[in-house]
Amino acid sequence: MDAPRYPTKPKPGDRVAVVSPSAGLPGLFPHVHELGLRRLREEFGLEPVEYPTTRVMGADPRDRARDLTAAFADPTITAVLATVGGEDLITVTPHLDDDVLRANPKPYFGYSDNTNVLNHLHRLGIVAYHGGSVLVHLGRPGAPHPLTFDSLRAALFSSDWYDLTPATEWGDEPRDWRDPATLAEEPVMLPGEGWHWQGPARVVRGRTWGGNLEVLNWLLAADRVAPAASLAGSVLLIETSQELPSGTEVYRILRNLGERGLLASFPAVLVGRAKAWDFDRPHTVDERRAYVAAQRGAVTRACAEYAPDAVLVFDVDFGHTDPQLIIPYGGEALVDAEARRIAVRY
Template sequence: MLTPGDRVAVLSPSYAAPAEFPAVHERSLERLRDEFGLAPVEFPTTRRHSTPRERAADLMAAYADPAIRAVFATIGGDDQITVLPHLDPAPFVADPKPFFGYSDNTNLLNWLWCHGVAGYHGMSTMVHLSRASGVGPEVAASLRAALFTGGDLEIRPAAEFREDELNWGDPIALTGSVPSLTSPGRVWHGAGRVVSGRTWGGCLESLHPTLAVGRWVRPVADYAGSILLLETSEEMPSATAVFRMLRDFGERGLLEQFPAVLVGTAKATALFQPRPVEERQAYRDEQREAVLKAFAAYHPEAMIVFGVDFGHTDPQWVLPYGGRMTVDGIARTITAHY
């Protein structure tokens, strides 16, 4: 566990958004200092577009520095898979400090998982620490549990959520807000039992390339009994694409390893690909049917919970990755063990 005053690395292991939107980045650093009492430390590539080898060097330097006690990603991106071949596992295994990120950072979370290092799925600094409305209570509570207190935290469903976005290139991004909508709520499938296990998974559009290249994929038996975290991004893949990606998981023998699956509230609109509010739930419904179709073919006994507030949604819970969670289908509760 960390203590106030500890130094934490703030890195851009995928897209260097601080290079394009420095004001948004600065606010996120202020909130790390003022609201969490941490001392953020930037590295050479935090604010600079750089090569995969350079970003890997910063990751290794952060893990090799004993004064750094946690590592945060500023945001995701789309090429982190090219960073992984340049990483030496030694400093990560020697000092397995927590890493926080999601989206394209699924690549690094999986890489760490394969080397026995747990992390946390969620909380990109520029997304969740820069909003004019402040740090959301779900992010704050789960981040404090992960960093400072440990213990068990119930991952409660949100009554309202937000999925519209502000353009960081517009000054209103630092002062404005987006509308809250009624949450689509959770849908339980195959409930009636309790599953506890360590977690694995992440953003589907990042997991699928990992399987395609075949690096840092362990034998299927190593995933047995794990809880699958599954969510999609602002790319908004079609239901057909989601089914086909999960079918590939099934053909590898992966889907049958997971007794429980948590599916994040699917993002159904994006800044540069907006969708009318009245059409968004249909997208989520179609995605749910695609997931159910895949599991019906490869693991019909799985317990699946849709509409969990993690991943590309707001509010967002920061969930253990490689750590443990409990899905109680009888009580209809989800608990993270930090």
């Protein structure tokens, strides 16, 4: 595999694109979006530039692709941030102009359904960044989470190695965006219990690949995942969404990766802390623990069958829970099971 191609980073005062290649939720929740934009200006010193479909729900995939391509083509734009996820970005990426993207690589930040774009850029040889949603993380109710903002600041402005830190508190119970008054209230948080390590005590260093597990399943079905040989030695990132897939479904998706020959390619697997609460499934704390245990068991079972020598690390804060650490996608990661340390190079 070629060396990772890290795009040039922005500087305070630069213009950055704010796009909605997936869902145009800023149009439904402008108060959350405006809070995120204000923090982007005040906390990071960056000037957000919106594109025509940023606040449009149900925009044509070709129009969304046109906006994303235009953001990469604009020489005055130095980074691209997705506002939020969704569920149909897989219909957008075929309309991107890959020649433009290759000729104008820029740091792209997104997660969840944005796994489609992250994977697309990875196949073009461009390092992107898993995390940093404008609505969810920049627009967090109450106050910015220190871990999220420290990680995002480092990912935006530096190219150094960065040690990830286990969260001392975490949450998966967001405030209701439909009520603007809730933006003043801190989210419900629970005590953190650190990372959970499994597998051999060894050190793995490699490029990252993966993302939201449900989206990876779609990408497999659409035949948009690189061959196993090209991903060999990578650190696999997996996290699950607010749709709360069952442990059985998690196992089956990973089994599909195994049958394709992919799972055996990864010497280390980082598993994002599982979100276990949503508005239509308001689980108790005990129910959340049971859900997380079932998901952990599913990952453990699949890896035991297809990647028995892999280092596994659970409850890393890079998924659909709060806080969120930024992970370079296609960039370098160090997973040190001897020192119980995870570092990434931004």
